[in-house]
Amino acid sequence: MNLLGITVVLVLLAGVWAQVSVLRPQCDSPEAEEAALVAQDYLNGQHVHGYKYALNRIEDIKIITKPDGDNTYILEVDLLETNCHVLDPTPVANCTVRPKILTAVEGDCDVVLKKVGGALTVTAFKCKTEESTEDLCLGCPTLLPLNDTSALDFVHASLATFNNMTVDVTYTLLEVGRMSSQIVSGGPIYVAEYVVVEANCTDDVCVPLNDAMAVRGICSASGLNARHSVDCKMFSTLVKYSAAPALPPLVNVHTGSLSPKHGLRHHKLTTIHDPELSGLLSAESAESAEVVPVAPAVVDAAAAAAPTADPAAPVADPSLKFCPIHLCVQGGSTFQI
Template sequence: MQCLRFVVALGLLMGTWAQINVLHPECDSPEADEAAIVAQDYLNSQHSHGYKYILNRIEDIKIITKPDGDIYVMEIDLLETDCHVLDPTPISNCTVRPKVLTAVEGDCDVVLKNTSGALTVTAFKCKTSESTEDICLGCPTLLSLNDTEALDFVKASLVTFNNMTENMTFSLLEVGRMSSQIVSGGPIYLAEYVVAEANCTGDVCEPLNDAMATRGICSAKGLNSEHTIDCKMFSNLNTVVDTNSSAPVSPPVHAHTGSISSSHGLRHHKLTPLHDPLILLSAESPESAEVVPVAPAPAADPVPAVNSSQAAPAADAAPAADAAISSGSHSSQNIDFHSHFKRDVVAVVADTPAVAHSVPVPLVPVCPGRIRFFD
């Protein structure tokens, strides 16, 4: 009877090994690209302030195969574009912010699940930072989003724009970014901000909380007394869908310029930093199930023999199986046992070329992938 239980338990473990594995496709493979674009569009849909981000590079990808759907765990690099999240322009047609204007980068870990061929994001973790490598003398310097003098310039340029419009008044909805630049005549300001059609009572104007309200993205340059301004207007922004994605454009952003405290100090809008961290951690944990390459034998030993130290890893599998079966667990310990099994197989394969008097072929790295814009 005890023997029967052992055979049944071992069969269950073998079934788990056959169904769970960790694959490492190339970072520039079609399936990696597809998953990265899904992740990019989802992150943009969760980003309610600032600008859209576009994929720059796939740093790493692994696929955990499971009976109920494969799990993709990815590391991707994104770059900020000049398209605001309210801009319905497809992300593929947006321009990446150049380094000389202080590029903003997003480094994200993303978990996706493939169910019947459909990829969905289940968790992510992002860090947003500035790239200051190519900032030059005389280049625009990014200012904090609550810089008092720069905000005065924004308000002055908005007055100019409202004086140019007919039958409609616009109110400030969000400041995208503000910079100062030293030119021959002294410092000037550069600002990008979002405006919305407003309802005014006297001198007080409030953005219309209406899906049909017109909104726009404005760029202004100069001083309070003399400047240029250009605005690109949109309507019905919250119903627009990116033609390259199924991810909807985010709902209208909320005005926050008046609520930024003096300690805010941010100079750019950050991606949403975290979503379902427990799922992210659990998806990263099957590292123990990965195939671990074995280092080739030293060149000084042309025909290495399989000695007792080399055979030791294979001998470890039996104690691991005993521990897994005696514990009665069918979750993490199954994966650990699978880990021992996979490593043993690789160790044997890695030793085979050496015994056959051939030179071991070095592993060709398949990640990270290509850089689409700049490093």
């Protein structure tokens, strides 16, 4: 190639490079928080077991801009597990982040979004979920595997107590959220959280109602099989996400189908990414070899940037050592036994 040809090629390449630029806005900038909240809602929509996650902090952001306005956002975000189950319709903004002393669970996610015409669309992501080892103390409750036999016996004993106190409705176990034990004099005391659903029962056999209007609830129980307390918060409607896959089939934890990984102590965020965009994501979140296409979900950016929070919600515990963007205590009616 002669000198003139090389010069023409270089000029053309320079023109292309000049049209594509990479911006590095501050992590606390409005556009960074806007994209991070859209990512938070989308990730929760893909997560069909366990608890919702709230945005804790934005680790990094870069925006690849093009003249046609087809901008690409590449985010690294840190999420924290809340006390709200994914079936709970309570907005994430009104959910309480789980304190680290109770074995907090954190999610590190890399997310790719497109912004076209003012609308943000998640096109790829991958997440790593792990327990926080900070602030754990000798004698504090420790998480148990979700298939721990003794703890599951306690779950069923506490559910039987709750059913004995209800009128005209019987509930059966839908999913175990988490179970822990604390060693005291006389043996271990169990603490469990689990989801229940209305059921049709004949004799001792109960079949969950596979109905969207069936009442579901999250129960918290503590104590021993023979002596315990249980508190259940019921929610009559299922939370709906435009980007979420269909709800999983009703399962009983004793079948083992809920947790194929033996010894799993908590529900992990979905680890999923679009292989065509995997080169844009860092290696930090490469937790499994699972590769599943992501169905794009267009989210209204303005609505995602300003979720509705309950103005009457109590102030979060100031002793927490992290600062989520939105943190307040969930409400709801309860049944106390």
